């Protein structure tokens with residue numbers, strides 16, 4: 001019987017697709033402007049994956065980066081958790097192919113579908129799996145190719161969604177480096193962000209012809225904006241409370257990179273002190289859903305804004321509506 005042990009994030013990695021798409025390249029299709037997009041969302045550019053930058057390829061690259069940072073080999077990983085909504089094959093889980101590519105010893109591997117909240121769900125699950133002794137090291141990957149699911153003529157989403165992958169390694173630690181998760185869902189608002197139609201509607205039935213078009217993501221931007229700005233600050237505060245901390249004890253705030261105005265509204269509502277560094281990766285990266293928090297953290301570490309031992313607050317939220325938050329120690 002393994003005793004309950006402490007867990008921490010041991011390494012962080014990222015993969016950013018090579019193709020940079022500035023606002024100027026997308027405005028014509030949605031009758032918009034660089035100025036409008038920047039003012040409403042804070043986004044200046046995003047990255048869209050090329051055909052060879054698959055979910056699997058980007059995940060493996062981010063994971064290898066995280067393994068190197070952690071000083072852990074692929075064959076030590078006992079569990080691979082992949083948070084994504086844009087792996088277009090319903091089954092099997094892409095995590096199994098990624099676990100194989102990384103040279104794990106047939107690690108447990110599965111995907112989770114919690115949209116933009118998926119990465120924080122994965123951190124909570126990975127930490128509990130290692131704590132319980134079900135694996136010594138767990139890999140949590142957030143990865144999306146949302147450009148595959150975006151209608152480039154939809155004014156409400158075409159400028160927001162983007163592609164990329166981020167990963168972390170979770171392992172045993174002397175002190176607890178991953179705080180209790182505060183998570184939940186509000187299925188009453190199931191329709192606010194969703195795939196427009198299901199696969200049966202696309203393919204059709206003998207009686208009813210299908211649409212034959214990709215089932216793009218649709219979003220009711222205004223209610224999502226209000227929900228995220230006003231409700232999520234309370235969830236973030238609860239995660240701090242459960243970790244026994246106040247905003248004064250915090251060094252870094254890494255919210256889901258949904259929209260710069262939501263990030264600012266949350267920081268105001270939480271009364272974050274000046275010294276707390278805030279992730280603003282969305283300006284260059286767009287909204288990469290499950291990948292956004294590890295991508296943002298990776299950048300903060302690379303730019304010296306997040307240092308080893310810093311206390312960071314994660315909060316993620318999106319379709320479902322699903323949400324999760326926890327305090328972690330930066331590796």
Ligand SMILES: CC(C)(COP(=O)(O)OP(=O)(O)OC[C@H]1O[C@@H](n2cnc3c(N)ncnc32)[C@H](O)[C@@H]1OP(=O)(O)O)[C@@H](O)C(=O)NCCC(=O)NCCS
Nearest residue numbers: 030031032036040116155156221222224225258259317318
């Ligand atoms: C998407 C979002 C930026 C739209 O901003 P908004 O202020 O709610 O926009 P609205 O839909 O109310 O439209 C306001 C005006 O902008 C116009 N507009 C909408 N989309 C536009 C676009 N892409 N470019 C230019 N103008 C646009 C509308 O026509 C409307 O014009 P009007 O006032 O003359 O009628 C905003 O709702 C938002 O950020 N929501 C949250 C999205 C998000 O973060 N999702 C991720 C969660 S995981």
